[in-house]
Amino acid sequence: MKNQTAKKLLFAAFGLCALLLGQSVLAVEIQSLRGENAIDETTEVPEVKRYNKDGQPLPRNYVLQPPLIPHKIDGYEVTVKHNKCLSCHSWKNYRRHHATKISQTHFQSRDGVVLANVSARRYFCLQCHVPQTNALPLVDNTFEPVESVSSW
Amino acid sequence: MAKRNIAIGTLLVGMVLGVIFWGGFNWAMELTNNEQFCISCHEMRDNVYAEYKGRIHDLNRTGVRATCPDCHVPKEWIYKIKRKIQASNELYHKVMGSIDTREKFEAKRLELARHVWKTMKETDSRECRNCHEYGSMDYMAQGRRARREHQEGLDAGKTCIDCHKGIAHQLPDMSEDDPSAVLAVHPEDKTGE
Numbered sequence: 001m002k003n004q005t006a007k008k009l010l011f012a013a014f015g016l017c018a019l020l021l022g023q024s025v026l027a028v029e030i031q032s033l034r035g036e037n038a039i040d041e042t043t044e045v046p047e048v049k050r051y052n053k054d055g056q057p058l059p060r061n062y063v064l065q066p067p068l069i070p071h072k073i074d075g076y077e078v079t080v081k082h083n084k085c086l087s088c089h090s091w092k093n094y095r096r097h098h099a100t101k102i103s104q105t106h107f108q109s110r111d112g113v114v115l116a117n118v119s120a121r122r123y124f125c126l127q128c129h130v131p132q133t134n135a136l137p138l139v140d141n142t143f144e145p146v147e148s149v150s151s152w
Numbered sequence: 153m154a155k156r157n158i159a160i161g162t163l164l165v166g167m168v169l170g171v172i173f174w175g176g177f178n179w180a181m182e183l184t185n186n187e188q189f190c191i192s193c194h195e196m197r198d199n200v201y202a203e204y205k206g207r208i209h210d211l212n213r214t215g216v217r218a219t220c221p222d223c224h225v226p227k228e229w230i231y232k233i234k235r236k237i238q239a240s241n242e243l244y245h246k247v248m249g250s251i252d253t254r255e256k257f258e259a260k261r262l263e264l265a266r267h268v269w270k271t272m273k274e275t276d277s278r279e280c281r282n283c284h285e286y287g288s289m290d291y292m293a294q295g296r297r298a299r300r301e302h303q304e305g306l307d308a309g310k311t312c313i314d315c316h317k318g319i320a321h322q323l324p325d326m327s328e329d330d331p332s333a334v335l336a337v338h339p340e341d342k343t344g345e
Contacts, residue, residue: 113339115336
């Protein structure tokens with residue numbers, strides 16, 4: 001019984017906080033990336049983006065950023081049986097195909113065991129590495145990397 | 153005079169019959185040489201055809217398609233007949249149900265793929281070259297990777313299938329061909345077997 005009263009009090013306190021917070025948030029103009037369209041209206045179809053043509057490796061924007069893919073990857077499959085990316089980027093193949101080699105960090109299992117091949121947790125390349133399109137940033141940002149650790 | 157007429161008559165009839173039989177034979181063979189015929193067997197429709205759908209030779213910018221026989225049956229008549237005779241082995245396995253489930257097909261995938269790769273290697277990828285001719289490739293229109301790889305490949309005497317495997321269908325387990333491009337096996341999993 002006592003517990004329930006405490007619970008109710010806690011909820012009331014949360015409610016008050018939320019109300020106060022809500023008012024301060026409302027004061028800021030909020031616009032979703034969808035634009036000012038009403039939720040039940042159809043938005044204008046955005047221009048179709050195209051993947052960039054093959055190019056030189058792209059500079060990293062910050063330390064430890066997964067390198068971007070500077071080429072098209074149409075039809076490249078990564079399955080349990082075979083990884084198309086690794087047919088050029090593996091340690092065995094990268095020299096022959098003039099490709100960037102996969103980082104050694106990718107060979108570690110989650111328990112820190114170093115394996116003979118790419119670990120399952122790093123096997124699905126596109127989770128981190130992505131190709132680029134001609135799209136412009138949706139939101140401006142003024143991020144600048146620390147100069148002393150930038151190599152570009 | 154009558155003898156000569158009979159001779160000419162026989163010749164003409166022979167020619168007409170020849171054209172009819174020859175044309176009929178070719179017509180019947182061509183009936184077995186299109187996509188619809190190939191996927192009338194569920195082994196083809198549910199496995200290799202399902203995988204081919206949406207890939208570059210089925211779906212692309214200009215709508216030019218390469219269907220099953222374009223890659224798997226030679227165009228030149230003598231090679232075509234040879235391939236069609238070989239197909240009787242496929243009929244045998246159809247009856248035996250060698251790959252009548254997905255599991256059976258997956259178990260045989262590497263072996264089947266190797267048959268096709270071997271043939272393509274032996275013919276210098278003849279069926280690819282019906283459309284893709286090395287001599288007609290404009291390297292300057294290609295991406296920087298393709299430009300280099302194609303020229304190096306040509307110099308090294310490679311043929312299309314040496315690099316372009318798994319273009320139209322899923323690849324089998326490639327760990328024997330390239331052990332560096334497969335998923336690592338955790339030592340604990342190994343001992344657990």
